[in-house]
Amino acid sequence: MKRVVVCGTKFGQIYLSALAGGPFELTGILARGSPRSAGYAKEYGVPLLTDPDQVPEVADLACVVVRSGVVGGEGSELATALLERGVHVLQEHPVHADELARCLRAARSAGAIHHINTLYVHLEPVRRFVEAARRLRALQQPLYIDAACSVHVAYALFDILGRALGGLRPWAFAPAPQAGPFTCLTGTIGGVPLTLRVQNQIAPNDPDAHLHLLHRITLGTEGGNLTLVNTHGPLVWSPRMYVGRDADDRFDIEAEHLCLPSATVLGPERAPTFREIVGTLWPDGVRRALGELCDAAAQGADPLRQGQYHLTLSRLWLDATTALGRPELLVQGAPRPLSAAEIS
Incomplete structure (x- = not known):
């Protein structure tokens, strides 16, 4: 159970990098067909898929690296569609508790596993x-x-x-x-x-x-x-x-x-350099999260085991963000990071 499809190619770039080093096999990219996604599919030598129905044909696991509904995307709908087709799903955070509950119901009904990946x-x-x-x-x-x-x-x-x-x-x-x-x-x-x-x-x-x-x-x-x-x-x-x-x-x-x-x-x-963080630490974290999903699937674990914790986590996060209020909106250019030598 090592065949993996990555859904989304923005932060999904980190997932693609993680899969390039094994032990999992990247077997496809599910996206809307942007030039960026097409470029990654060509670079990694895998098919560019555009329909969740195509995923079970080529993969056992899917990484849904698409914004969920709570942050303005359709990631949870995509995760649910894949789970209903029997594909195990690792979904990037954050996820609203209501969306997560729907994913967990779909997972349990189809005998699939759904994990939230908070990466860090x-x-x-x-x-x-x-x-x-x-x-x-x-x-x-x-x-x-x-x-x-x-x-x-x-x-x-x-x-x-x-x-x-x-x-x-x-x-x-x-x-x-x-x-x-x-x-x-x-x-x-x-x-x-x-x-x-x-x-x-x-x-x-x-x-x-x-x-x-x-x-x-x-x-x-x-x-x-x-x-x-x-x-x-x-x-x-x-x-x-x-x-x-x-x-x-x-x-x-x-x-x-x-x-x-x-x-x-x-x-x-x-501490690691930023290049080491993006190129090594984050992909290592993705592989560890995928390993946990793969182990749970192999053991036939109940998706609610981890799901209950993340339902609680999501409700806590919603309470905290409600207390914080709406974020301040900024328009900013690229900052100039300083080295330690410049202030020592």
Whole structure:
């Protein structure tokens, strides 16, 4: 069960790149026939399909990399059509809970598997954060989360937090005054107090760009805080600073815990370049997500097993975006990224 069709060729470019390296076989591209899609079909030597009826003839799995209805596309309708034809589907996020429920009903009826891919949870730096957060939770109770993201990837942020905390419920959000490009929310997720800053801005002339950041997350406990500096690393542990006093009421600078480094990088200290992110990390994440879908299909898993979690995730995301309000619309040109050398 390795034959895969990719539906959509904008962000679908990352999926096509992922399939080029195996172990899956790209057997077609489903699109509307744009010159871009035709070019990719020629480049990868696969047929350009234009009808979901053609997909079961050439593939077992489909990656639906088309915007869902909640963000103005027809991805969920396409996913449902493929599921009804018995094709297992990996669908790019975000997806409205109502659309997702329809997909899951179609999957169950046809004996197919439907997974939502939030991508970033499958990247190595994020997986390292989630595993470290789980070990930390086994030692001490989380006291707070301080996070920031772009509105484009808020759905994925909540998935990362849900996995790190072992669940999403209970949650609550309340808006705070906007500060510059960021809108602030306070509340809870998984019962843990949350402060969240979201760049709630979209540039219609280039809607997938102009993000100030993807994700930045700090999980705090009594003993210190764990920070994912960026979606792609590094991951930093900072023990809590505490200087007690000795019998003479002086700072006890000989205490053993004061020998701890004030910050330690967990995993690689060097963050990947943007070329490595787009060319290696993201395709690796797609392959991992596809592997999970393939395993679930081979085991005959109930699509509702993962689906229930994502239904909850989607409802949480909808509550958060309602609290955020409508994004500010921008018209922006390409930014000039600065190197570290220019400010050092």
